Amino acid sequence: MSVGSEVSDKHLQDMANAGAGVGSGATFYKANDPAALEAALATITAGVRSCTFTLDAKVTDATRGVVTLDGESLAMNGADGWKLVSPTQIELQGAACAKVKTGDHKVKATFACGDVIK
Helix, strand or coil: CEECCCCCHHHHHHHHHHHHCCCCCCCCCEECCHHHHHHHHHHHHHHHCCCEEECCCEECCCCCCEEEECCEEECECCCCCEEEEECCEEEECHHHHHHHCCCCCCEEEECCHHHEEC
16 A cells, blocks of 8 residues: 555555565555545455454353344344354354444443353
8 A cells, every 4th residue: 555646556566466476466555645545444454354253251052142233133143143153252244244344333242141151
C-alpha cells in the first residue's frame, strides 16, 4: 500500500506481486487521501479478521450456551449462527461471520456454570 502519490503503479504492482509470491496480478492499494486510506485498511483487515474466537474456559456442554453479535442472539449450529469447534473455541457462520469482518462489532458468549471448566 502506498500513502501518497509519489510511488508509481508499476512499482506498487511489482511489490505486491513479490509479497504475494506471484508473477503478476496481486492487489495493491494506493491511498491519496484519508478516505482512500480508510477504505484500503478496511478492505485489508476484513480479509484477515477471523470468525473463530478462543474462550477463556473449556465448554463441556454448549447446548445451553448463548452467543450474541451486537446484542442479537445467534442460533447454535445455524447457517448464519455459531458452532463450538473445540472445547475452547466458537466459530461464527455465514452472515454472522461476514458481519463480524466489517467494522466494529461485539461478540459475547455465555455458558451455564455447570457447562464450563476454568
